[in-house]
Amino acid sequence: MTNDGNGGPILRCEDVSLKFGSIQALSNMTFDVNKGEIVSIIGPNGAGKTSVINTITGFYRPSGGNIYFKDKNITGLPPHKICVHGIARTFQNIELFRGLSVLENLLAARHIYLKSNLLSCCLYFGLAQKKEIEAREFVEEIIDFLEMEAIRKQEVGILPYGQRKRVELGRALALEPEIIFLDEPTAGMNVEEKEDMVRFILDVNEDRGTTIVLVEHDMDMVMDISDKVIVFDFGMKIAEGLPVEIKEDKRVIKAYLGEK
Amino acid sequence: MSEFDTYPKLLIRNVKLHGDRVALRRKNLGIWQNHTWNDCYEQVKSLCLGLVDLGLRRGDKVALIGDDEPEGFWAEAAIQAAGGVVVAMWSDSIAAEAAYIIRHSDSKFVISEDQEQVDKILEIKESIPGVEKVIYWDPKGMRKYDDPILSSYEEIKKIGSAYAEKNPAAFEALIEGGKGSDAAQMSYTSGTTSLPKGVVLTHNAIIASARRMQEYAPLEIGEDVITTLASASVFHSWFSGYSYMRGVIINFPEEPETLMHDYREISPRFLLVTPRQWESLSSMTQTRINDAGFLKQFVYNLFLPIGYKVADLSTSREKIDLTLKIFNKLGDLLVFAPIRDKLGLTKTKYPVTGSAFLSPDFFRYYQAIGINLRQIYGSTEAGVVSMHSSGEIDNDSVGKLCDGVDVKISEDQEILVRGESIFTEYYKNPEKTDQVIKNGWFHTGDSGYINDRNHLFYLDRIENLDELNNGHKYAPAYIEGKLKFSRFIQDVMVVGGKNRGYLSVIINIDFESIGKWAESNRLTYTTFVDLSQKNEVGSLIRNDLKRVNNTLPKESKVRKFVLLHKEFDADEGELTRTRKLKRQFLQVRYKDLIDAVYENKKEIPIVTEVKYRDGRKGNVETNLKIHSVDENGVPG
Numbered sequence: 076m077t078n079d080g081n082g083g084p085i086l087r088c089e090d091v092s093l094k095f096g097s098i099q100a101l102s103n104m105t106f107d108v109n110k111g112e113i114v115s116i117i118g119p120n121g122a123g124k125t126s127v128i129n130t131i132t133g134f135y136r137p138s139g140g141n142i143y144f145k146d147k148n149i150t151g152l153p154p155h156k157i158c159v160h161g162i163a164r165t166f167q168n169i170e171l172f173r174g175l176s177v178l179e180n181l182l183a184a185r186h187i188y189l190k191s192n193l194l195s196c197c198l199y200f201g202l203a204q205k206k207e208i209e210a211r212e213f214v215e216e217i218i219d220f221l222e223m224e225a226i227r228k229q230e231v232g233i234l235p236y237g238q239r240k241r242v243e244l245g246r247a248l249a250l251e252p253e254i255i256f257l258d259e260p261t262a263g264m265n266v267e268e269k270e271d272m273v274r275f276i277l278d279v280n281e282d283r284g285t286t287i288v289l290v291e292h293d294m295d296m297v298m299d300i301s302d303k304v305i306v307f308d309f310g311m312k313i314a315e316g317l318p319v320e321i322k323e324d325k326r327v328i329k330a331y332l333g334e335k
Numbered sequence: 336m337s338e339f340d341t342y343p344k345l346l347i348r349n350v351k352l353h354g355d356r357v358a359l360r361r362k363n364l365g366i367w368q369n370h371t372w373n374d375c376y377e378q379v380k381s382l383c384l385g386l387v388d389l390g391l392r393r394g395d396k397v398a399l400i401g402d403d404e405p406e407g408f409w410a411e412a413a414i415q416a417a418g419g420v421v422v423a424m425w426s427d428s429i430a431a432e433a434a435y436i437i438r439h440s441d442s443k444f445v446i447s448e449d450q451e452q453v454d455k456i457l458e459i460k461e462s463i464p465g466v467e468k469v470i471y472w473d474p475k476g477m478r479k480y481d482d483p484i485l486s487s488y489e490e491i492k493k494i495g496s497a498y499a500e501k502n503p504a505a506f507e508a509l510i511e512g513g514k515g516s517d518a519a520q521m522s523y524t525s526g527t528t529s530l531p532k533g534v535v536l537t538h539n540a541i542i543a544s545a546r547r548m549q550e551y552a553p554l555e556i557g558e559d560v561i562t563t564l565a566s567a568s569v570f571h572s573w574f575s576g577y578s579y580m581r582g583v584i585i586n587f588p589e590e591p592e593t594l595m596h597d598y599r600e601i602s603p604r605f606l607l608v609t610p611r612q613w614e615s616l617s618s619m620t621q622t623r624i625n626d627a628g629f630l631k632q633f634v635y636n637l638f639l640p641i642g643y644k645v646a647d648l649s650t651s652r653e654k655i656d657l658t659l660k661i662f663n664k665l666g667d668l669l670v671f672a673p674i675r676d677k678l679g680l681t682k683t684k685y686p687v688t689g690s691a692f693l694s695p696d697f698f699r700y701y702q703a704i705g706i707n708l709r710q711i712y713g714s715t716e717a718g719v720v721s722m723h724s725s726g727e728i729d730n731d732s733v734g735k736l737c738d739g740v741d742v743k744i745s746e747d748q749e750i751l752v753r754g755e756s757i758f759t760e761y762y763k764n765p766e767k768t769d770q771v772i773k774n775g776w777f778h779t780g781d782s783g784y785i786n787d788r789n790h791l792f793y794l795d796r797i798e799n800l801d802e803l804n805n806g807h808k809y810a811p812a813y814i815e816g817k818l819k820f821s822r823f824i825q826d827v828m829v830v831g832g833k834n835r836g837y838l839s840v841i842i843n844i845d846f847e848s849i850g851k852w853a854e855s856n857r858l859t860y861t862t863f864v865d866l867s868q869k870n871e872v873g874s875l876i877r878n879d880l881k882r883v884n885n886t887l888p889k890e891s892k893v894r895k896f897v898l899l900h901k902e903f904d905a906d907e908g909e910l911t912r913t914r915k916l917k918r919q920f921l922q923v924r925y926k927d928l929i930d931a932v933y934e935n936k937k938e939i940p941i942v943t944e945v946k947y948r949d950g951r952k953g954n955v956e957t958n959l960k961i962h963s964v965d966e967n968g969v970p971g
Contacts, residue, residue: 215365218364219363220475222590224365224590224592224593225590225592225593225596274476278475278476281476281479282475282476282478
C-alpha cells in the first residue's frame with residue numbers, strides 16, 4: 076500500500092549505544108531504514124524508542140556506534156546541524172512556540188532556507204523579500220496539504236491537542252526533510268483525528284516520497300501502514316520484519332504479554 | 336432575452352463584452368486569486384470538449400458531487416454547453432444515497448471533487464454500471480489510484496484542448512445548438528417522506544428565477560458575492576445568474592471551515608444563507624457576548640433594547656423620535672457596526688434567508704443590530720415565487736410576489752404556482768408529476784395566504800398543520816422556530832396530534848452553550864447524556880419554554896418537555912440533508928418516549944450505545960426525565 080522502499084538504505088544505525096550514568100538505555104542497536112519506507116518502532120514503555128530518535132536527531136550523544144544518513148556520518152552532530160541534512164522530527168509532548176500563530180511556527184522552521192544579509196532584511200528588498208515570499212508560499216502549501224486553513228492565524232497555545240500535533244507535523248515538513256521521525260503522532264487523539272493523521276502520514280509518504288519512522292502504540296495503525304516494524308525491549312532490538320511476521324513472533328508476544 | 340437563453344450563451348457574451356474583467360475569485364494559499372471571463376472560457380471550453388470527446392451527447396446526464404469550488408462552477412457550464420444535464424448532488428450524501436441518484440438519473444459521467452468523493456463512488460461502482468468515467472479535480476492523495484474508470488480534470492481538459500485544435504468551431508456550435516427549453520439541471524429533492532425525486536429544470540426555468548431574484552435584489556457588475564450554498568441546492572443555480580447575467584464577482588471561500596473569516600474579508604453585497612445558519616450566527620454572537628468583558632456586555636445590554644425599540648417602530652411604520660434616533664446611531668457606532676463587521680456583513684445590502692422557517696424573533700434581533708433580513712420563498716419545483724425588496728420588508732411574510740409569476744391559493748389553503756419558473760417533470764416518475772402539476776398549476780404542498788399588498792404568507796407544509804383532539808390547529812415549525820431562538824436549544828420537535836390534548840416538545844440541548852453555562856455555574860458533568868439530564872439544565876430550559884409559552888395562544892402552550900440524550904442526526908435518518916426534521920420517522924423512533932410523556936410518567940428508561948476507546952461498543956442504560964413546564968401543576 077505504500078512505497079516498497081526499494082531505494083536502498085537512507086539511514087543506518089550501527090551498534091549504537093547510549094548510557095545515562097550506569098543505565099544502559101540503548102545497547103548495540105543496529106538497523107537500516109530504506110528510502111521511501113514507513114518504518115514503525117514499537118516496544119513496551121522504557122524500551123528505548125524515544126531514546127533512539129533523540130540519538131539520531133542529535134538531542135543525545137551516543138556512547139558508542141555510528142549513525143549514517145545517506146552514507147554521511149552524522150553521529151554526535153548537534154540538532155541544528157542534523158536538520159540541515161534533511162532530517163526532521165516531531166515530539167511526544169509537542170514542542171511548539173505556544174505564543175506564536177500556526178503560520179509563524181511554520182515560518183520559523185523555514186529559517187534554515189532564509190539566507191540574506193542584514194541590510195536587505197531590514198529594508199525588506201531584493202533577496203530578503205524574495206526569500207520571504209518563497210517561504211510564505213511554501214508554508215501555505217503545507218497549510219493546504221494538512222488542511223489547516225481555518226487555524227492559520229490562531230495562536231498555537233489555544234488549539235486543541237490533535238490540531239497541535241498536526242501543526243508539529245507541518246513544522247517538520249517545512250524543513251523539506253527526506254526523513255521524518257514521528258514520536259507518537261496519534262497519542263491522545265480521538266478516532267477521527269487519528270484517521271486524519273494516518274491519511275496525512277500516508278500522503279506525505281506517497282506524494283512527497285518522504286521516508287517515515289514512527290514510534291507508535293496503536294498496533295492497528297502500525298500493522299496497517301508500516302512497510303517494516305522494528306521491536307525494542309530493554310534497549311535492544313528483539314525483532315525486525317514485515318508486520319505479518321512481527322504479529323507471529325514469539326519474542327514480541329513475550330515482550331508484550333509476559334510468559335505463561 | 337431569448338438570444339441568451341442559457342448560461343453558456345451568456346458566458347460567450349460576457350467573454351466578448353468584457354473578457355478581461357474578473358468573473359470569479361477563489362482563495363488559495365491564503366490569497367484571493369482572480370479568474371477573468373477569458374480564463375473561465377478556456378476552462379469551460381476544454382472541459383466541455385474533453386467530455387464530448389469521451390462521448391457526452393446532448394441530453395446526457397452528468398453527476399456533479401463536491402464542495403462549491405470554481406471547478407464545479409466550470410463543470411456545470413461545460414456540461415450544459417455540450418447540451419448535457421447537470422445532476423446536482425450533495426457532497427455529504429452517503430454512498431447508498433449517491434448510488435441511488437447516479438443510477439436513477441442515468442448519469443453517464445461523474446465529476447467529483449476529491450479523494451473523499453472518489454472513494455465513495457468507487458465503493459458503489461458495482462451498482463452504477465452506466466457510469467463510463469469518474470473525473471476528479473483535486474488530485475491530492477490520488478497518486479496510487481489506478482482504476483481505469485478514473486481520470487483527472489486536467490487529463491480531460493488536455494483531451495478537450497486537442498479536440499479544439501481539430502475542431503475550432505465545435506464549442507461555439509454546441510452552445511448555439513442549445514435551447515432555453517432544454518433540460519439544464521436535475522436536482523434531487525431531499526425526500527422528507529420518500530425516496531428522492533429528480534426535479535428536471537430547463538434553462539428557461541432557472542433563468543426566470545434568477546431574473547426575479549435580480550429584480551428585487553439588483554446587483555451591479557463588479558460587486559462581490561460569496562458562495563455559501565451547497566452546489567446541489569437549487570438556489571445555487573439561481574445565484575449563478577448574478578454572475579452570468581450581471582457580471583457580479585463570485586467569491587469562493589478557501590474551505591468550508593474558513594467561511595466566517597472569508598465573509599469578513601469579502602463582505603458580500605448579497606448574502607443568502609439558510610435559516611439554520613442565521614440562527615447559528617446569532618447564537619454565536621450571543622455566546623461571544625457572554626464571554627466578553629464586563630464593559631462590552633454592559634454596552635451591548637444598554638443599546639440592544641434601543642435597537643429593538645427602533646426595529647419595532649420601523650416595522651409598524653411609526654415615527655421614531657429624535658432622541659431615540661440619536662441613541663440608536665450611537666449604539667450603531669459602538670456595538671452594532673462592530674458586530675456586523677465580525678459577521679462580515681458590513682457591505683451587505685441584501686441579507687436573505689429562505690428554504691425553511693426562521694422565527695420572527697430572529698428577524699427582530701437582526702433588525703435591531705442593523706441587518707434587515709429579507710426572505711425569499713421558492714422551491715426546486717416552483718422556482719423563485721416571492722421575495723422582499725428594499726422598503727417592502729415585512730417580518731411575517733415571505734416576500735412580495737415576483738413579477739411574472741402566477742400564484743393562487745386553493746380552497747384548502749394550498750399555495751399554487753404557475754409560470755416560466757416551474758419544473759418540467761420528476762424524472763421517470765410521470766405519476767408523481769401528474770399529482771403535483773394539474774392544469775399547469777404546481778401544487779406546492781405549502782399552506783399560506785396572500786394579503787392586499789401582494790405579500791405572501793407561509794404557514795407550514797399542508798400535511799404539517801396539525802390539530803389537537805379539541806380541534807385546535809397549530810403549526811409545529813412555528814413553535815419550534817421560536818424555541819430555537821434560545822441559545823441553549825440546538826433542535827426541537829413539537830409533539831401533539833389528534834389523539835392528544837396538549838403539546839409537548841423533545842429538545843436537543845446545545846452542548847456547547849450549556850456546557851459553558853455549566854462551567855460558569857460550577858456544575859460538573861461527564862457526557863452529553865449526563866449533562867442533558869441534570870435538573871439544573873431542566874430548569875434552565877424551563878425558563879425558555881415559559882418565555883415562549885407567554886407568546887402562544889392558550890391551547891398551543893407547551894406543557895411538557897424532554898431533553899433528549901443525543902442530537903438528531905442526519906446519518907441516522909432523523910434529519911434531511913438540509914437539516915429539517917423527518918417528523919414521521921422521529922414519531923415512530925421515539926414512540927415509547929412520547930407515549931410515556933402522555934401517560935404522565937416522570938421518566939423513561941432508554942438504552943444508548945457507547946463506543947469505548949478500544950473500538951468495542953457497549954450499551955448503557957439511563958433514565959430520561961420527563962419535565963413539566965409548570966413545576967406545580969399536573970397537566971392533563
